[in-house]
Amino acid sequence: MKYKSQKVAYWFFALSMLLLSLQILYGFIMAFAHMGYDVLHQITPFNTARAVHTNLLVVWLLSGFMGAAYYIIPEEAEHELVSVKLAYVQLISLAVVGVVAIVGYHFNYWEGRKFLEIPRPLDWLVVINVLTFLGIIIMTLFKGKKRTTTSLVLTMGLVFAALLYLPGMIWFDNQTMDSFFRWWVVHLWVEGVWELIMGGILAFLLIKITGVDREVIEKWLYVIVGLTFISGILGTGHHYYYIGVGKIWIIVGGIFSTLEPLAFLGMALFAIAMYRKGEKKHPNKIALSWTLGTAIVSFVGAGLLGLAHTLPAVNMYTHGTLVTAMHGHLAFWGAYGMIVLAFISYSMPNMTGRKLYDSTAGLLAFWLSNIGMIGMTVAFGVAGVAQVYLERKVGLDFGDVQKEIQVHFVILAICATLFTTGIAYYIYEFIKYGRPNDEALETNKN
Ligand code: HEM
């Protein structure tokens, strides 16, 4: 750690870990409901649990991205954050908005739009929060000595993510229009601007861990940004097949979304190539595992499993089934969950001055969570394919099919337990590192 203000990142990571734990809890509530044990129905019906699970996911990832940005920007720009106090105010307000939204969902204070359930009055608080965050980041960049490609790509991703939140706030009384713009937020986030955030964080990690020249790493970054935009923007069409818009989207969405895996393939090849080229033997091997892991698992989860149901002829059958949940889990985990955990693993020794990276708990965290998540993906996939067949080929009713596929959720719960054990080890390590401190400033320059 080179700048005192980087320590603020720690608290964003702590919030992130807390929300991840809660997200898992709601995942289990749903897994049991799917098995036929919907015991919490009166307090947390399935739809509430689902909204809480997915919204907690988005907030723990955003908190992780914000923490990473507060750590990366001072180091890249060579300047302390312009206001640490404001960053703490922003952290607290993020936590407060998150808690109010989640408690509200339990009392039906929400909008039933998947992923955008936050009621519009609360959206304005989100806007103020994100503007404060961006203000601190941009002012720091502006006052700093350097503006590197890595820091610019990261900031560009964060700014665009904020802008793309706005189409979801427009009020329509037409379902098709509402859906059309909802995807500007959901799709253009995960298959557009969040990829820039991921690319920026990945580049920073690779520069630090592999020791390969910045010039080489940043050249790759341009290629990834290019591939993301070329495929991802018109790729939005893969959500427009059946929502009531023009037929042209079937062709446009089909073609461009089929190209989307290229950006993820680019990212995986990039990480592997830099790892091979790297001469520096960085001691923090576990951070390296998470870094290479995120690049590879995101290609499988987002790229390959996205491709698996993106063609209109396939999506016609799989749309809105558990096949979507199969892809949603491994994509979110590989691309965004793992990059946040990679960054935390890299930065904790630097912020605390404690070099605890060579531990069995760290290895168990990595392997158990990944094996568990891959198992969960397979369970969702098998349940999804059975659902598609029974519901859309055989013609059974939705509820009857859900009964038929209950057994797959026993497997899901077993794999989810492995996953949760991995995450428990991760959080145990996080807690063991303790608080960040200023002594870490001199002892660790990486
Ligand atoms: C113990 C761990 C977990 C369990 C048991 C679990 C279980 C579930 C279940 C049962 C659903 C609802 C599927 C349906 O609609 O019927 C769901 C939805 C979802 N979960 Fe999880 N989950 C877990 C962890 C995670 C993690 C770590 C992530 C992301 C990194 C995640 C991302 C999602 C997403 C994106 C959805 C919505 C999928 C869609 O749009 O169809 N979950 N989860």
Ligand code: HEM
């Ligand atoms: C990290 C990147 C990605 C993440 C986190 C992600 C996550 C998700 C999630 C959560 C959904 C459900 C959304 C909803 O119903 O509201 C979804 C849907 C979908 N995704 Fe992705 N995705 C990613 C990349 C991709 C890519 C690259 C492709 C194509 C190659 C793809 C193809 C699809 C398709 C076709 C659907 C619609 C499924 C349906 O009809 O139900 N995704 N994705």
Ligand SMILES: [Fe+2]
């Ligand atoms: Fe999409």
